[in-house]
Amino acid sequence: MIKSILQDLSSTGKALALPNYFNLDMDWNHVIKILDDLSRSSQDKDFISNMKKEGFQGIGSLFHKDISYFQSLFHIKSSDPKIKYIIDTIYKDLDIDEHLIPNTAQSFVNVLGGEYTTSKHRDNWGVAYMQIIGSTDWSIYDQLDNKKLIQKTTINEGDLIVLNKGVIHQVHAKTPRFAISLSLNDGKGYSNEYID
Numbered sequence: 487m488i489k490s491i492l493q494d495l496s497s498t499g500k501a502l503a504l505p506n507y508f509n510l511d512m513d514w515n516h517v518i519k520i521l522d523d524l525s526r527s528s529q530d531k532d533f534i535s536n537m538k539k540e541g542f543q544g545i546g547s548l549f550h551k552d553i554s555y556f557q558s559l560f561h562i563k564s565s566d567p568k569i570k571y572i573i574d575t576i577y578k579d580l581d582i583d584e585h586l587i588p589n590t591a592q593s594f595v596n597v598l599g600g601e602y603t604t605s606k607h608r609d610n611w612g613v614a615y616m617q618i619i620g621s622t623d624w625s626i627y628d629q630l631d632n633k634k635l636i637q638k639t640t641i642n643e644g645d646l647i648v649l650n651k652g653v654i655h656q657v658h659a660k661t662p663r664f665a666i667s668l669s670l671n672d673g674k675g676y677s678n679e680y681i682d
């Protein structure tokens with residue numbers, strides 16, 4: 487069902503927002519515990535070699551300059567059971583081929599609200615982004631005229647937003663946030679293009 491909606495959307499360059507897709511009811515104490523676990527698991531040699539095999543660039547966690555933005559790669563299998571369950575459900579609902587499901591996912595934290603996170607860009611993979619705490623504003627731009635805003639949507643706790651490969655997007659953290667992003671890769675590796 488979701489897969490066919492995404493196929494219909496692919497010619498429009500728009501994203502699919504699915505409000506109230508899940509309910510995790512997670513607080514910041516739990517998030518900090520998860521991040522602590524992630525940072526330990528990301529030092530594991532097997533995890534690192536797996537991640538490299540899947541074509542992810544960089545290892546472990548990354549703080550961005552001048553904003554309170556922290557990004558971390560983690561091993562889905564060893565993640566928090568509640569999170570793992572939701573991730574498995576998303577891949578199933580999106581009908582992703584078993585062999586294209588990566589072992590690795592990404593988490594995003596902004597400690598402060600009101601920050602832009604990544605500048606306008608397109609990724610060469612599809613994205614399923616789950617908002618666990620806080621809210622983000624997503625701006626989607628036209629594929630051919632990347633200055634033309636074609637969609638603006640707010641993603642709140644429990645919402646999922648799914649982007650086809652190549653959709654031009656910019657994300658703004660409205661509030662402090664914790665989110666997880668899943669790759670919908672077609673096996674062609676990872677690269678992205680920043681537009682401005």
Ligand SMILES: [Fe+2]
Pocket residue numbers: 604607608609613655
């Ligand atoms: Fe992106």
